[in-house]
Amino acid sequence: MILSSIIWARESFKIKVLTENIVHIKNVVCGRCIATVEGILSKLNIPYKNVSLGEATLLKDLSTEEYTAFKLELEKVGFALIEAKNKRIVNHIKSILIDEVSNSTDQKKLSEILSAELHYEYSHITNLFTAEEGHSIQSYFNKLKIEKAKELLEYDELSIAEIAYQLGFSTAAYLSTSFKKQTGITPSEYKKMQIKDRKGLDHV
Template structure:
């Protein structure tokens, strides 16, 4: 069925707005656009699909055609959602969130993800968390203790230990140096 499309490299609210804009330019009616997924109101022709794919590619997005690519894309989108909307997941384990959200056994998801991405789900999750912490540090609106709380760490010390392991810097050192962040679609 061609009324649900999966899109690679959608990682933020601006991506959502960009994809919605492309759909409107293409005069394609949709019911929902979420990270990595478009639900169209009707099936589209091959010609419409090719045209949409060209426009998406111009802005760095890709249509996902293979089943395994759709699942890997779904894993990434869910992880980004977990990291950026942490409160919505009520202290559930990542494995539980992914299994429930994608309707696959976690061991199946880990094998598929590792094969496709040459890294584990946990490694990707840690990278996304690191980039979110960097972002929060750069905003300079929250203390390190508040960032730790927002990110689900029991203390600033645990956050600092994690951050140093991932970046080689303490959060306070990062705040002073502002080493460049990585784009989430490049992780």
Template structure:
């Protein structure tokens, strides 16, 4: 079994895009998940080159560096936790558990490589999720705060204003124009 690490592959649509590339190339995958593709056999040099070229056109990057792959896994865990809310864990404990490494080591690597802390990246992801939920207009601010594990709607509002420059109600009146894709953070 061969594992390919892919950077910027952070949402279900990304998985479908990579799956389409593999189908187009007539390469079958065992599994395709956030940041990874598992194949039965190694790609030939020309196939690997074609695959790399095609996914780069889609905004992805084939990783060959262990640290880059680890950073990508950290981002995928954070995005999964915030946008899909699969587990109810403290983020640092979840990352450490899933990667079987000390959080302090992962945190230092992330900060040095990405230029921001894991916590700041998580906050930016949370704010993007808040924006999404505000645009949908199905939940109150209090419900959004509860869903995203904020201590209160006041805490959420303060953090939202600090990051975006807008209050949640001001943002809501702007509509969809200020949102970023989760892979654009």
């Protein structure tokens, strides 16, 4: 009788270990994006541990039907599941850099940021990115910074020198040179435009 009670107790209070399944998602680059993915997972009754930039940690392996439904719901709002390993890494790189341009005021080196986040040598990271995208990480990062500069110019709250400092350009002149090289006009000329030509950072 005592032995039966012990066995019953062990079975009753046994902790179920859930399998964690990390999926990588393109274009999840902001808090609102994360909330959207969380909403989709809840709608589809897919249990998850957390959603972060570029990925979601699920608490189960998806069936074919669940995977297809999740994929379709993501595509409806401009997201996409990433399956190839190198594509996942590139997407992670982009998410890190978009977050860096959007939120960081630290003047860290690009190599330090990416190596710390991805746990790879920077040479490996940049070679992989260039092979997949056809241009360098630095080129992509500069494009992000110019698009962010456009946004800050539209707000008209900071001087060009302050924008240059916030985005990690050494001088206002260097920002102006980079800006004109990418857009064909100077920051001052952009501010005067009636119709602004600006992309969202996730579409650079």
